[in-house]
Amino acid sequence: xxxxxxxxxxxxxxxxxxxxxxxxxxxxxxxxxxxxxxxxxxxxxxxxxxxxxxxxxxxxxxxxxxxxxxxxxxxxxxxxxxxxxxxxxxxxxxxxxxxxxxxxxxxxxxxxxxxxxxxxxxxxxxxxxxxxxxxxxxxxxxxxxxxxxxxxxxxxxxxxxxxxxxxxxxxxxxxxxxxxxxxxxxxxxxxxxxxxxxxxxxxxxxxxxxxxxxxxxxxxxxxxxxxxxxxxxxxxxxxxxxxxxxxxxxxxxxxxxxxxxxxxxxxxxxxxxxxxxxxxxxxxxxxxxxxxxxxxxxxxxxxxxxxxxxxxxxxxxxxxxxxxxxxxxxxxxxxxxxxxxxxxxxxxxxxxxxxxxxxxxxxxxxxxxxxxxxxxxxxxxxxxxxxxxxxxxxxxxxxxxxxxxxxxxxxxxxxxxxxxxxxxxxxxxxxxxxxxxxxxxxxxxxxxxxxxxxxxxxxxxxxxxxxxxxxxxxxxxxxxxxxxxxxxxxxxxxxxxxxxxxxxxxxxxxxxxxxxxxxxxxxxxxxxxxxxxxxxxxxxxxxxxxxxxxxxxxxxxxxxxxxxxxxxxxxxxxxxxxxxxxxxxxxxxxxxxxxxxxxxxxxxxxxxxxxxxxxxxxxx
Ligand code: AMP
Numbered sequence: 001x002x003x004x005x006x007x008x009x010x011x012x013x014x015x016x017x018x019x020x021x022x023x024x025x026x027x028x029x030x031x032x033x034x035x036x037x038x039x040x041x042x043x044x045x046x047x048x049x050x051x052x053x054x055x056x057x058x059x060x061x062x063x064x065x066x067x068x069x070x071x072x073x074x075x076x077x078x079x080x081x082x083x084x085x086x087x088x089x090x091x092x093x094x095x096x097x098x099x100x101x102x103x104x105x106x107x108x109x110x111x112x113x114x115x116x117x118x119x120x121x122x123x124x125x126x127x128x129x130x131x132x133x134x135x136x137x138x139x140x141x142x143x144x145x146x147x148x149x150x151x152x153x154x155x156x157x158x159x160x161x162x163x164x165x166x167x168x169x170x171x172x173x174x175x176x177x178x179x180x181x182x183x184x185x186x187x188x189x190x191x192x193x194x195x196x197x198x199x200x201x202x203x204x205x206x207x208x209x210x211x212x213x214x215x216x217x218x219x220x221x222x223x224x225x226x227x228x229x230x231x232x233x234x235x236x237x238x239x240x241x242x243x244x245x246x247x248x249x250x251x252x253x254x255x256x257x258x259x260x261x262x263x264x265x266x267x268x269x270x271x272x273x274x275x276x277x278x279x280x281x282x283x284x285x286x287x288x289x290x291x292x293x294x295x296x297x298x299x300x301x302x303x304x305x306x307x308x309x310x311x312x313x314x315x316x317x318x319x320x321x322x323x324x325x326x327x328x329x330x331x332x333x334x335x336x337x338x339x340x341x342x343x344x345x346x347x348x349x350x351x352x353x354x355x356x357x358x359x360x361x362x363x364x365x366x367x368x369x370x371x372x373x374x375x376x377x378x379x380x381x382x383x384x385x386x387x388x389x390x391x392x393x394x395x396x397x398x399x400x401x402x403x404x405x406x407x408x409x410x411x412x413x414x415x416x417x418x419x420x421x422x423x424x425x426x427x428x429x430x431x432x433x434x435x436x437x438x439x440x441x442x443x444x445x446x447x448x449x450x451x452x453x454x455x456x457x458x459x460x461x462x463x464x465x466x467x468x469x470x471x472x473x474x475x476x477x478x479x480x481x482x483x484x485x486x487x488x489x490x491x492x493x494x495x496x497x498x499x500x501x502x503x504x505x506x507x508x509x510x511x512x513x514x515x516x517x518x519x520x521x522x523x524x525x526x527x528x529x530x531x532x533x534x535x536x537x538x539x540x541x542x543x544x545x546x547x548x549x550x551x552x553x554x555x556x557x558x559x560x561x562x563x564x565x566x567x568x569x570x571x572x573x574x575x576x577x578x579x580x581x582x583x584x585x586x587x588x589x590x591x592x593x594x595x596x597x598x599x600x601x602x603x604x605x606x607x608x609x610x611x612x613x614x615x616x617x618x619x620x
Contacts, residue, residue: 019152020151021182021378021379022151022378023035024139024156025371026157028089030054031056034368035143036376043372054070056087056135057069069138081105081121084119086215090117095110095117111587112540129526130176130526132169133173133174140154153378153382154179155182155375156171157187158186160186160188161218175519175522182378187209188209190371190372194364197335205224209337210339210343210352212348214340214341214342216236216237217240218234219315221328233323233326240314245279245345250271259295271292281299282300283304283344283345283347285346288300305347316355335361336352343366393415393416394477396413396511397413398483405446410475411475421474425473427464427467430465431464433459434458435457437487440452460494465547472488472490473487474487527580538574541571541590
């Protein structure tokens with residue numbers, strides 16, 4: 001692929017010209033974009049303000065104008081319902097997985113059939129992918145303005161604990177932002193590259209990357225061998241960071257100065273600001289003193305150590321678990337790299353260095369190290385670092401067709417070969433006995449635009465209600481590029497498989513054209529996908545409501561039955577519409593109406609069981 005230069009403006013393939021591939025750190029709190037400038041990795045600053053960090057915040061106004069970064073962050077306290085932050089915590093996740101995040105000031109909605117999350121801003125619904133794409137577009141534009149070049153190709157970093165869905169969602173966000181995402185790189189791998197580890201292919205090393213930011217902590221142990229990084233283990237805490245230390249400083253002051261517990265929002269914000277200032281000041285070994293509502297609050301370095309200690313100890317539990325899982329000993333670790341703003345805390349640096357009996361690497365700015373590493377990885381992919389090992393990768397994504405003709409990617413483009421990836425699916429019709437599995441190659445959201453590689457049928461699935469069978473589909477590419485697809489119904493162990501040998505029959509030009517099309521059509525493709533998904537949700541709800549009515553015929557009141565029936569009528573009516581947000585609001589409305597009924601029936605069944613009518617009956 002490296003030999004084909006794509007002119008995205010014209011949609012043609014050009015003579016190769018030197019191109020810049022940017023590295024992007026798409027962070028929970030802040031994001032950065034970097035590039036290689038004559039062999040040196042540099043963060044690209046804002047042209048006017050000269051700032052490097054872009055707060056990962058998006059604001060959307062009544063006219064659907066979008067603000068990203070500092071300008072959006074300013075709206076956080078003014079219009080919290082329309083200002084989106086921490087979207088990375090929602091990316092590629094289902095509603096159940098984020099149920100414990102309750103501190104968000106904006107509204108989350110769910111699609112029951114897929115579990116997908118939508119964010120409601122006024123009357124519009126946004127996908128976390130769309131919102132992440134807005135941040136990526138902003139970074140792309142920044143890079144284009146500063147470098148005076150069209151930027152198309154990028155490497156984006158993700159935490160090493162990100163699963164398949166989260167990685168695919170990051171790729172999709174890139175595509176939607178008009179970027180060709182060459183590689184998704186683990187953040188600790190990028191940090192290692194920034195420190196020059198992994199640039200010499202003879203080198204073998206074990207690296208521990210300790211990443212403590214504002215809101216999250218993780219530790220990863222990596223093995224570097226023959227120029228390839230392997231994540232041996234990773235542990236962490238998604239609710240532990242510098243913000244918690246600030247909160248603990250506030251609690252410390254509350255006690256020390258007997259401050260009133262009931263404070264106004266303005267006072268709370270000011271206290272939080274003072275606590276962060278105090279932390280940074282005391283960390284620099286100076287005594288912090290300031291006035292708050294007539295009281296002089298202070299913090300010195302030994303008080304700071306006392307406050308930080310329990311948080312440090314919590315990170316050590318994860319560190320010990322990560323070392324245990326990697327099956328290594330502390331002495332085996334060659335390098336300790338620090339990432340994230342909170343690793344500037346001297347106390348943490350000292351304690352870590354004692355624990356590992358080694359000095360810790362702190363020469364690079366902890367906020368920049370991941371983006372710098374991403375730029376280095378991008379440079380390697382651009383072919384500018386000739387020493388680096390070139391590995392075989394999948395030229396296009398591979399996946400299967402799901403309901404509504406959607407492409408569900410199982411192995412992403414540019415994945416290292418050999419590879420094996422699996423994903424679970426289920427049936428959509430009650431009593432379904434056969435499941436057709438059609439395999440496609442390509443980057444578009446609808447299979448009709450991709451290349452079909454083959455299909456087979458998983459037969460003899462025992463009849464079960466829709467959604468109950470668990471079917472695992474595994475894609476395996478061997479070192480010769482041969483794809484094997486295996487489908488297995490887990491409950492009954494029914495297996496069927498197919499081998500596809502002619503995967504690489506596309507020319508480089510055909511593949512390049514496929515990429516051009518996927519980026520040019522990303523916006524339309526994703527909105528078509530969104531429409532199909534919400535229609536799938538409507539069908540799912542209609543089936544469920546009908547089943548619910550039948551099963552609870554005797555328990556439901558007349559009024560409840562007519563509520564559910566009117567929901568079914570509304571959903572049937574809206575099914576043919578092409579207004580995605582309109583359908584979504586009917587779905588939301590029906591969910592709201594039926595939720596209480598479902599709760600009452602559930603309570604009734606539990607009570608029934610407790611009174612001995614349900615479970616006890618079976619014992620008689
Ligand atoms: P990050 O999410 O990586 O940007 O890290 C942000 C966190 O780093 C915030 O909690 C900051 O208060 C903290 N931080 C930034 N500078 C310092 C410093 N000099 N000393 C201690 N903590 C800091």
